[in-house]
Amino acid sequence: MPIDAAKALAADPRTHQISWDHKDVLLYHLGLGAGCPATDPSELKYTLESRLHVLPSFATVAGSGMAMLGGLGAPGIEVDLAAVLHGGQAITLHRPIPVRGAADTSSRVVAVYDKTKAAVVVLRSEVSDADGPLWTSEADIFVRGEGGFGGDRGPARRQEAPTGEPDHTVERFIREDQALLYRLSGDWNPLHADPEFARRAGFDRPILHGLCSYGMTLKAVVDTVLDGEVSRVRSYRTRFAGIAFPAETLRIRMWVSSGTVRASVSAAERDDAPVLLDTVVEYA
Structure with missing residues (x-):
């Protein structure tokens, strides 16, 4: 069987070093659509190195996102x-x-x-630098055709x-070239x-990365609810429920309570087809 659960769970962690600098952060933010309008002070915090802060979802691409790929190469997988x-x-952000x-990833x-x-397959990555823990991330990876081995079904992930009515509803347009930029x-x-590869996969045109929608949504929450203060984010989780295409509009609905923002994300032009569900941002 391609997946040996016992072997995968017993394997030692895979470790490697990652590094990044302001150019990686700027490129990531631009790939999320930051910089519109280009001279808006609230956008310059994402696009100008002298004012730069880091959106926490950058953790998914730091070191070119090698943590998830490393996990899929684990023994038993x-x-x-x-x-x-x-x-x-x-x-989960530790700071x-x-x-x-520069950091070590396990x-x-x-x-x-x-x-x-x-x-x-649930992959966990713990990232620390010389000053201690930075973040912990978890990715749920579905592998089609590999079930039926008699294992635990796991917890129910869906929430009510x-x-x-949402406290806020914002829309974020996906530029036609945004997936081309985000992939960098x-x-x-x-x-x-x-386009040809996308058609073979069952889509009439290339789709946006799910993690790009994920980052766009967190930016919208930070800008709308947290006054643009990325340091207030403590954790962020979502479930990928559907796809989005470049040149579409993400409709992001937010319900705010003390310390928590719940969100749902849909494709506005396709009758609000779901894109992200069970989305929660916890903040200070």
């Missing part, structure tokens, strides 16, 4: 990448991410769940949808750039 879907993503840094498989028709932060999957 031998899968066809064409059968892999990114089901969910969570980040603000610096504009420049990645391991912490769970393998049997969903009958698919397996879910927020009730009542490390996700080179041709699904996001090559």
Whole structure:
């Protein structure tokens, strides 16, 4: 069987070093659509090195996102990448991410769940620099066709949808070239750039990276609810429920309570087809 759950869970963590600087951060922010309007002071915090702060979702691409790829190469995990879907993503911040840094990453498989028709591999990465822990991230990876091995189904990840009218609703346009720019932060999957490859995958045109929608949503929450203060974010998690295309508009609804923002994200032009669900930002 391509997935040996016991072997994967017993394997030692995979470790490697990552580094980044202001150019990586600027490129990531531009890939999320930052800089519109270009001279807006609130946008310059994302696009000008002298004022730069780091959106916490940058953790998903720091070091070109090697943590997730390292986890998929763990002992006991031998899968066809064409059968892999990114089901969910969570980040816990231990302190603000610096504009420049070098850190050690330790990645391991912490769970393998049997969903009958698919397996879910949960990858956890812990990142620390010379001053201590920076962030912990978890990715839920669906592997189609690898279920049915008699394992634990795992916890229910879906939450009840927020009730009542949202406190905020904002829209963020996805530029036509945005996936081409975002992929320069490390996700080179041709699904996001090559029309022929996208058609073979069942789409009429290339789709936006799920983690780009993830970053766009966090930026919208930070700018709308947290007065642009990225350091207030403590954790951020979501479930990838659908796709978005370049040249579409993300409609982001936010329900705010003390210390928590719940959000749902949909494609406005496609009758609010879901893109992100079970989305929660915890903040100070």
